Amino acid sequence: MQSGLFITLEGGEGVGKSTQLRLLRDALQSHGYRVLATREPGGSAGAEDLRQLLLFGKNPLSLRAEILTHFAARFDHVDTVIRPALAEGQIVLCDRFTDSTMAYQGYGRAEGQPAVLDLIAALQAQLGLMPDMTFLLQAPREITRQRLAVRGVPTDRYEKADEAFHARIAAGFMAIADQQPERVKCITTANHSQEAVSSLIMKEILPRLPHV
Numbered sequence: 001m002q003s004g005l006f007i008t009l010e011g012g013e014g015v016g017k018s019t020q021l022r023l024l025r026d027a028l029q030s031h032g033y034r035v036l037a038t039r040e041p042g043g044s045a046g047a048e049d050l051r052q053l054l055l056f057g058k059n060p061l062s063l064r065a066e067i068l069t070h071f072a073a074r075f076d077h078v079d080t081v082i083r084p085a086l087a088e089g090q091i092v093l094c095d096r097f098t099d100s101t102m103a104y105q106g107y108g109r110a111e112g113q114p115a116v117l118d119l120i121a122a123l124q125a126q127l128g129l130m131p132d133m134t135f136l137l138q139a140p141r142e143i144t145r146q147r148l149a150v151r152g153v154p155t156d157r158y159e160k161a162d163e164a165f166h167a168r169i170a171a172g173f174m175a176i177a178d179q180q181p182e183r184v185k186c187i188t189t190a191n192h193s194q195e196a197v198s199s200l201i202m203k204e205i206l207p208r209l210p211h212v
């Protein structure tokens, strides 16, 4: 039985997800909550092995193989890390989840082909765990490109993809937010200061928190 709260952060690369995850973890811990901060692809020992393959594998995978590998990692992460933490009443903060598979593989690589979106939705249904809240961080691509340039040269498979791919991903995330407005909150000012973004997110989370 789930009794904790499952919160995910989504958006393109460099939009500030990892930064916000840390700030939220610290803020929630200072309110006395037990928090697990994790990420995808990865987050469990087995899933971290699959992350290496997905991001840095020498050979490309076919689209469906790539989707299934993201989900293989996700099932391990959910089964061995996320679900046990939620069962203990922890707040789980996760950097990316199934919305990223929809956006990157479904809308980015498959350009929104219905059969591919259906496959991802079916795998998500099998997983049987949806985030309680998702924050979609959005900032102009020019800003995130500058941030990534400071962070270093593009390294993994996805960061190296062309601009049209990244535009489809951004549109894909917006489509998901339009379809599920109750769950997905858009943070359209992710280019503002880290503190401003964090307090906006905390304002949304606070009413949903259990009493400590």
Ligand SMILES: Nc1ncnc2c1ncn2[C@@H]1O[C@H](COP(=O)(O)OP(=O)(O)O)[C@@H](O)[C@H]1O
Binding pocket: 012, 013, 014, 015, 016, 017, 018, 019, 020, 147, 148, 150, 151, 190, 191, 192, 193, 194, 195, 197
């Ligand atoms: N609100 C912000 N304003 C300016 N720089 C930021 C902000 N949030 C994050 N950064 C910087 O941008 C870069 C990418 O942030 P990061 O949190 O790693 O993004 P993501 O996890 O979405 O890829 C990092 O160098 C980080 O310090």
Ligand SMILES: Cc1cn([C@H]2C[C@H](O)[C@@H](COP(=O)(O)OP(=O)(O)O)O2)c(=O)[nH]c1=O
Binding pocket: 011, 012, 013, 014, 017, 018, 039, 040, 041, 055, 070, 096, 097, 098, 100, 101, 102, 104, 105, 156, 158, 159
């Ligand atoms: C979870 C997930 C991630 N990805 C991609 C998005 C990112 O480019 C990459 C994860 O790399 P990561 O370095 O964690 O991303 P970021 O720089 O945004 O913090 O994997 C998918 O394509 N599908 C997925 O299901």
